[in-house]
Amino acid sequence: MKQQQTPTSEARAAGLTLRGIVKHFGPTRVLDGVDLDIRPGEFLTLVGPSGCGKSTLLRIIAGLEAQSAGSVTIGGRSVDALPPSERDVAMVFQSYALYPHMSVAANIASPLELRRLSLFERLPLLRWLSPRRPRVMREIMTEVRAMAGQLQLEGLLDRRPAQLSGGQRQRVALGRAMVRRPAAFLMDEPLSNLDAKLRVHMRTELAELHARLGATFVYVTHDQIEAMTMSDRVALMDKGRILQLGTPSELYDTPADVTVARFIGSPPINLLEVEASAGGVIRMAGLALRAPGPGRYTIGIRPEALHLGRAAPGLLAARLRRAENLGAEWLLHAETEEGAPLAIRMTAAEHAAADALIGQVLHLSASRAGVHLFGPDGRRVAVEAAVEAPA
Amino acid sequence: MRRGLVPRLLAHAVLLLGAVVMLAPFVWMLLTSIRPAEEVFGAVFNPIPGRFAAPENYARAWNEGNLPRAMLNGAIVCLGILAVQLLAAIPASFALAKLRFRGRGMLFGLVLFGLCVPIQVPALPLYLGLAHAGLLDTYFALMAPFFLTVFGMFLFRQFFRAYPDEVLDAARLDGMGEFEIVWRLATPAALPAIAAFSVFSVVAHWNDLYWPLIVVTSSELATPPLGILAFRDTESGGNYGALMAGAALVTAPLVLAFLVARRAFLRGITMTGLR
Secondary structure, eight states: OOGGGSGGGSOOOOOEEEEEEEEEETTEEEEEEEEEEEOTTOEEEEEOSTTSSHHHHHHHHHTSSOOSEEEEEETTEEOTTSOGGGSOEEEEOTTOOOOTTSOHHHHHHHHHHHHHSOHHHHSTTGGGGOSSHHHHHHHHHHHHHHHHHHTTOGGGTTSOGGGSOHHHHHHHHHHHHHTTOOSEEEEESTTTTSOHHHHHHHHHHHHHHHHHHOOEEEEEESOHHHHHHHOSEEEEEETTEEEEEEOHHHHHHSOSBHHHHHHSSSSOOEEEEEEEOTTOEEEETTEEEEOSSSEEEEEEEOGGGEEEEOSOTTSEEEEEEEEEEOSSEEEEEEEETTOOEEEEEEEHHHHHHHTOOTTOEEEEEEOGGGEEEEOTTSBBOOOOOEEOSOO | OOOOHHHHHHHHHHHHHHHHHHHHHHHHHHHHHTSOHHHHTOSSOOSSOSSOOHHHHHHHHHHHSSHHHHHHHHHHHHHHHHHHHHHHHHHHHHHHHHOOOTTHHHHHHHHHHHHTOOTTTTHHHHHHHHHHTTOTTSHHHHHGGGSSOHHHHHHHHHHHHTSOHHHHHHHHHHTOOHHHIIIIIIHHHTHHHHHHHHHHHHHHHHHOOHHHHHHOOSGGGOOHHHHHHHIIIIIITTOHHHHHHHHHHHHHHHHHHHHHHHHHHHHHHHHTTOO
């Protein structure tokens, strides 16, 4: 039996190296010198707003798009001159991209047929002349059935893609990618066509699949929650460049750029314009921060870092506009005197104790850990020493 | 919301009138073909013939003229043309729709330009070329000018443009070559368009009188319209009953083919935006 040949037993994982990847479409520069090292067996997510170049980067890795400059290495082998089929990567697409006129079994079998049978053995009529074809096809179908078993598709092998639900199509697409046992999986927003409930479920399934296969996953999404929940590391892209590469916690706790801070976190971080004094001191929400010098800065405060307090000098005053009950926690939407919106997140117990009424002015203090400072260029500014009490 | 009875009756009346106008010549043809010669120009029009003459009319049309041979020739020519047209137009239109290469826009412009050129324009150079090559009065001469069909390329391109790019990318990653993509993925999806195009192509070349009249002289190579022409000249004289029987016989295969392919044909027309 071929049972022992399930992918679990044979972990194949390749590291990927991208060096100076540049891509022009006519005059527009979509990728602007991207360097990225993806470790073997890693779940790396490329995340960013639409048009940031993440999908283009994935297509360049797959070989579906040629880079204008730079090089791609997969498993230590330069693949720049190789067609997509010889790069030892499989791709899962947003629309699943199943062959519409073929059965589920034929869809999953297709990458194996294309690899193990010659062109002659795939031709209509002529293929019946090949003596080895029946044996190869039997082997392939055994593997297809094993794959279908892994993905709970056994009863559906004779169906056409049009007769399947979104989740089932998704699993067929995964099966077609997995059956080849590629060195790396490339996934282009594979969950975005699913409804919200199924998406949450498939997040878990994909993370488990990654753990089981031990293969390298490169995952593209515009959804920061997908990036945060599944990845070992996240590369946040904007305008054709990687702004920050790190673990989900690193991106959340120490955003390197105001764009990263804005993109990661839900509800998004509160951003306020502040002016540092001649000595570089910034006073905000009960904190005194020492910036490198005077001038304008952007301060970012995570919604959970804001706390309600009693009226006191130096606290941030904001009028409560709306309060949302999320069950375990509350989300307050307020507006500062300058008209900037503020989101404040607190536990239900904190909310009950605070007794905040709509229209009332809140006095807010911030905890140091959830506060970030960004310079005029948007880059993170090191805050030298936080002077605790207002001077 | 359902409209009232009167507007619906009116709409049906208009549609019915159109159908009558379209169908009347065919009905007339069929009625004439079952009528004896003396009744065709009778003073009184009687839809039901006084003497039912269908057997003799149809027998005459089938036996005395060259019709069986002409219809066989028509089938050979039409299928030959269609086969080469599909073999050439499907890959060409796939390239125009889905591949990125320099000059694609200009080539598609040429296809559109080709749509505007009627066969009468290149007829003379084509004739001279065939004459110099010694190929006049052959099946090849009947078929060759129609091998490359800009209409087919245009039709299939419109169809292929709607084909999802991600499926093509998936196939490239699976290891399919471009030609395999064309024949194994794109062609099955384009079957409605192929059916629609086949009906257009077969009807046009089955009924074509102009080009066969120019390049064919021997009666063994006569196509259906040439067969009817010859039958009228030599055999029937004034026998319009037999002539109409011949016309009905020539039309029948097309009507049957359309009825078989009707559903695919309509789908092809609506999906390519040709309405």
